[in-house]
Amino acid sequence: MTTRTEAARNGPGPEAAGGGDRVTIPVSGMTCAACSGRVQRALSKQAGVKEAAVNLMLGNATVSFDPAATSPDALVETVRATGYGAELPRPERTAFDEQADRDRAQEEEFRELSLKAGVSIVAAAVAMAASMPLMAADAHGGHGATVDPFMRWVMGWLSPLLERAMPWLYAVPGPVLSYGLLALTAGVMGWAGRHFYTRAWAAFRHHAADMNTLVALGTGAAFLYSVAATVAPGFFVARGVAPDIYYEAVVFIIALVLAGNALEARAKGQTSAALRALANLRPETARVLRDGVEVELPTEEVRHGDVLAVRPGERVPVDGEVVTGGSAVDESMLTGESVPVRKGPGDRVIGGTINRTGAFRYRATTLGADSVLSRIVKLMRDAQGSRAPIQRLADRISAVFVPVVISIAIATFVVWFVAADSAPGVRAFAAAVAVLIIACPCAMGLAVPTAVMVATGKGAEAGVLVKGGEALQRARDVDTVVLDKTGTVTEGRPTVTELALAPGARGEVVASEEELLRLTASVEAQSEHPLADAVVQHASARGIVPAHAESFEAVTGRGAVGVVEGRAVAIGNARLMEDYAVRTDPLRADAERLAEQAKTPMYVAVDGRLAGLVAVSDPIRAGSREAIARMKRMGLEVVMLTGDNRRTAEAVAREAGVDRVVAEVLPEGKVAEVARLQGEGRTVAMVGDGINDAPALARADVGVAIGTGSDVAMEASDVTLMRGDLDGVASAIELSRRTMRTMKQNLFWAFVYNVVGIPVAAGVLYPAFGMLLSPVLASAAMAFSSVSVVTNSLRLRGIRLA
Amino acid sequence: MNTADVMVVVAGIAAIAWVNFYFFVGGRTPARSAAALGGVQEVTVVVRGGYEPAHVRVTRGAPVRLVFDRQETSGCSEEVVLPDFGIRRFLPAHRKTAVEFTPDRAGSYDFTCGMSMLRGRITVVDRKEGES
Numbered sequence: 001m002t003t004r005t006e007a008a009r010n011g012p013g014p015e016a017a018g019g020g021d022r023v024t025i026p027v028s029g030m031t032c033a034a035c036s037g038r039v040q041r042a043l044s045k046q047a048g049v050k051e052a053a054v055n056l057m058l059g060n061a062t063v064s065f066d067p068a069a070t071s072p073d074a075l076v077e078t079v080r081a082t083g084y085g086a087e088l089p090r091p092e093r094t095a096f097d098e099q100a101d102r103d104r105a106q107e108e109e110f111r112e113l114s115l116k117a118g119v120s121i122v123a124a125a126v127a128m129a130a131s132m133p134l135m136a137a138d139a140h141g142g143h144g145a146t147v148d149p150f151m152r153w154v155m156g157w158l159s160p161l162l163e164r165a166m167p168w169l170y171a172v173p174g175p176v177l178s179y180g181l182l183a184l185t186a187g188v189m190g191w192a193g194r195h196f197y198t199r200a201w202a203a204f205r206h207h208a209a210d211m212n213t214l215v216a217l218g219t220g221a222a223f224l225y226s227v228a229a230t231v232a233p234g235f236f237v238a239r240g241v242a243p244d245i246y247y248e249a250v251v252f253i254i255a256l257v258l259a260g261n262a263l264e265a266r267a268k269g270q271t272s273a274a275l276r277a278l279a280n281l282r283p284e285t286a287r288v289l290r291d292g293v294e295v296e297l298p299t300e301e302v303r304h305g306d307v308l309a310v311r312p313g314e315r316v317p318v319d320g321e322v323v324t325g326g327s328a329v330d331e332s333m334l335t336g337e338s339v340p341v342r343k344g345p346g347d348r349v350i351g352g353t354i355n356r357t358g359a360f361r362y363r364a365t366t367l368g369a370d371s372v373l374s375r376i377v378k379l380m381r382d383a384q385g386s387r388a389p390i391q392r393l394a395d396r397i398s399a400v401f402v403p404v405v406i407s408i409a410i411a412t413f414v415v416w417f418v419a420a421d422s423a424p425g426v427r428a429f430a431a432a433v434a435v436l437i438i439a440c441p442c443a444m445g446l447a448v449p450t451a452v453m454v455a456t457g458k459g460a461e462a463g464v465l466v467k468g469g470e471a472l473q474r475a476r477d478v479d480t481v482v483l484d485k486t487g488t489v490t491e492g493r494p495t496v497t498e499l500a501l502a503p504g505a506r507g508e509v510v511a512s513e514e515e516l517l518r519l520t521a522s523v524e525a526q527s528e529h530p531l532a533d534a535v536v537q538h539a540s541a542r543g544i545v546p547a548h549a550e551s552f553e554a555v556t557g558r559g560a561v562g563v564v565e566g567r568a569v570a571i572g573n574a575r576l577m578e579d580y581a582v583r584t585d586p587l588r589a590d591a592e593r594l595a596e597q598a599k600t601p602m603y604v605a606v607d608g609r610l611a612g613l614v615a616v617s618d619p620i621r622a623g624s625r626e627a628i629a630r631m632k633r634m635g636l637e638v639v640m641l642t643g644d645n646r647r648t649a650e651a652v653a654r655e656a657g658v659d660r661v662v663a664e665v666l667p668e669g670k671v672a673e674v675a676r677l678q679g680e681g682r683t684v685a686m687v688g689d690g691i692n693d694a695p696a697l698a699r700a701d702v703g704v705a706i707g708t709g710s711d712v713a714m715e716a717s718d719v720t721l722m723r724g725d726l727d728g729v730a731s732a733i734e735l736s737r738r739t740m741r742t743m744k745q746n747l748f749w750a751f752v753y754n755v756v757g758i759p760v761a762a763g764v765l766y767p768a769f770g771m772l773l774s775p776v777l778a779s780a781a782m783a784f785s786s787v788s789v790v791t792n793s794l795r796l797r798g799i800r801l802a
Numbered sequence: 803m804n805t806a807d808v809m810v811v812v813a814g815i816a817a818i819a820w821v822n823f824y825f826f827v828g829g830r831t832p833a834r835s836a837a838a839l840g841g842v843q844e845v846t847v848v849v850r851g852g853y854e855p856a857h858v859r860v861t862r863g864a865p866v867r868l869v870f871d872r873q874e875t876s877g878c879s880e881e882v883v884l885p886d887f888g889i890r891r892f893l894p895a896h897r898k899t900a901v902e903f904t905p906d907r908a909g910s911y912d913f914t915c916g917m918s919m920l921r922g923r924i925t926v927v928d929r930k931e932g933e934s
Contacts (some may be wrong), residue, residue: 207852
């Protein structure tokens with residue numbers, strides 16, 4: 001079995017294969033083996049190409065190449081140079097195209113089915129009217145009529161009215177009516193119901209059976225029986241069997257099944273409404289600056305680095321970074337954030353969002369498959385294609401369902417034939433047909449996938465991207481939420497709030513606070529730690545230019561050391577100071593006070609002597625407190641993990657409302673911590689920004705990446721929150737709980753429907769209650785059981801996630 | 803029980819036996835091995851009321867391309883699902899749609915239509931076995 005990550009790469013486009021990359025390029029214009037040979041030779045000769053295979057039948061070239069030596073674009077150019085057309089597959093185009101194809105097919109299907117259903121219903125009414133005089137005659141011991149008990153009851157009630165309205169109909173001879181019905185029914189079966197028979201036959205040839213098999217068998221048998229009764233009634237009468245006909249039942253069954261299928265097609269189309277909405281977000285054209293002039297170009301032709309102009313009210317065509325101007329941009333369609341976000345120079349804008357107030361120009365950064373919108377569409381398509389484990393049982397039943405139902409129908413016929421006192425053949429036949437008609441495998445097949453479709457779409461609308469059915473199912477069982485402090489509970493943008501010299505350090509260890517900051521920033525400039533970044537930012541804000549630090553070393557979980565202008569500088573926590581035998585006593589009280597205020601104090605030592613203290617504060621995100629309270633109300637235990645010192649961590653936890661804190665965790669320790677909680681029998685959701693917690697996200701039962709942070713996080717996580725705040729975590733779990741409930745309702749209904757419906761149709765209630773199910777009612781039940789399952793899934797669209 | 807009853811019982815049992823044999827046992831078709839094209843193993847599967855071939859044999863570790871040639875408009879076959887590879891793909895009617903994946907473990911994997919009514923099987927064999 002392939003891994004998830006590999007599966008995620010399965011779309012067209014470049015993919016990694018054994019150290020190199022592989023790409024499939026559609027090539028057009030090749031008509032013969034000589035053409036494909038030429039393209040193949042040209043590609044093989046290209047530097048960096050390891051292997052090229054051109055397929056004439058499929059019209060494409062599959063190339064393995066070394067990404068360092070060549071690129072997919074270069075390969076396309078090579079193909080074009082041979083005189084054939086080539087274009088790189090654009091997964092996001094194909095995702096959009098596929099959606100359009102699907103919509104077209106669904107719309108077409110709906111139109112066709114509803115037309116056929118409409119005509120069939122009219123035909124059914126006509127057939128019923130024509131059957132009534134026959135039935136009335138039957139009552140006087142003449143020609144046979146319907147045996148469908150429901151139809152008999154309805155027609156018995158309607159017949160006197162009809163006789164008064166259209167007395168001439170009752171004067172038509174019986175055989176004329178029966179032959180007329182025969183022709184009408186054959187017409188309906190041959191036109192409206194045609195696909196039931198052709199598809200059932202096609203499946204049969206493959207030793208397969210589906211819903212069409214059941215409908216075709218049921219209506220086909222009823223029709224053939226009626227034809228025999230029409231053509232040779234004497235044969236039946238001679239054997240003491242009434243020559244009954246079922247024409248109107250056949251037409252009714254076809255009409256009702258078609259009507260059900262039409263409704264189902266419409267409802268199924270609605271399950272992917274959210275994906276369709278996303279696919280339609282990208283504008284067709286973009287206004288690009290070329291040689292200082294604004295040119296309107298198709299969005300696909302925008303290149304990396306192009307500068308684009310966006311006016312108020314327009315959609316942002318591609319992802320990029322604002323160069324000039326500023327505006328408020330409505331990102332709600334991607335992030336679920338209802339308040340427009342202010343954008344100025346340097347800020348990132350996302351393709352598909354709507355520019356509200358101002359005009360701005362921006363530089364295109366990520367395009368095509370890498371753009372945020374494409375990634376979301378791809379993620380959602382993959383999610384909707386995935387299966388929830390809960391579906392396995394339904395799958396196993398579906399696989400054997402139809403042959404088993406046919407077997408039950410045959411057994412029903414046999415039992416009725418042997419056991420019935422009067423008219424055994426007719427009763428046996430009606431019951432067998434009812435069994436075939438009522439059985440509905442579709443409801444079972446639709447129960448889980450439609451819920452996954454609607455739920456992933458609903459999540460995406462709220463900025464919660466769930467990776468698939470399995471993640472959705474696992475999230476339901478989450479009882480513990482682990483939050484990584486930095487960038488999750490807090491903003492993740494720390495700033496320096498305090499800078500103090502150690503008592504007696506001025507002039508002795510460092511000249512001034514500026515000097516302290518300069519030395520610190522010089523070392524921190526080489527560090528990638530977010531706290532280090534805060535120090536460097538602070539220094540540059542004060543106009544201090546950092547010097548070059550030699551022998552830089554980051555000490556994981558403690559701090560960093562380096563040599564600046566011949567002076568040994570160490571910045572970090574108390575443990576780092578201990579390592580260098582630096583006494584921290586003079587500043588310890590200050591450090592503790594700062595930690596109590598949820599700030600992170602860092603000691604600075606120069607040449608082995610304590611120089612001062614830098615405190616950095618990372619404010620708690622707006623909304624973290626409410627989101628954590630919501631999780632607790634949902635019965636979830638919230639745990640906060642951080643590499644920070646205990647005091648600071650506890651202060652942050654107090655402010656955010658977190659009860660359980662695990663502080664001073666090294667990055668590697670996060671995985672162990674998640675594993676430890678799992679060891680306690682908990683189902684853990686790990687929430688992080690994914691920058692240094694990707695392994696922990698992967699280890700957790702449900703990994704939640706917050707913000708659009710990093711690709712690694714998106715890859716490793718089960719849920720990606722497009723919005724920065726923590727509320728999405730609770731929303732994801734809520735969504736999962738609701739979806740699982742819907743899936744269970746659907747499966748329950750689909751199972752119970754068949755488990756109850758089939759025996760009733762077979763007549764198990766007859767001995768006790770004299771109850772027999774009419775095939776026509778069975779067809780109505782069957783048609784609407786699958787519609788009800790899809791409709792139940794669609795109810796998920798209405799849930800409130802906020 | 804009269805003669806007619808006995809005949810119906812016998813015929814019924816025979817019919818049930820036949821139905822089960824036909825759908826469950828008779829449906830097993832021999833596997834078709836994929837053709838290797840430049841390192842990609844490719845098989846074209848015709849979709850028309852079922853999958854032809856319904857059983858495909860491929861080698862582990864090398865990329866596989868299944869080209870589904872859907873020659874009908876039946877709603878049943880509009881999607882193909884390879885649950886073990888996380889793939890669900892819409893198949894436009896009367897068109898060929900390629901599905902690609904790389905099996906990295908030997909074994910037997912199903913591919914089905916969107917509602918698991920139509921079934922096919924992919925047998926992944928180890929390299930050696932595949933070459934022989």
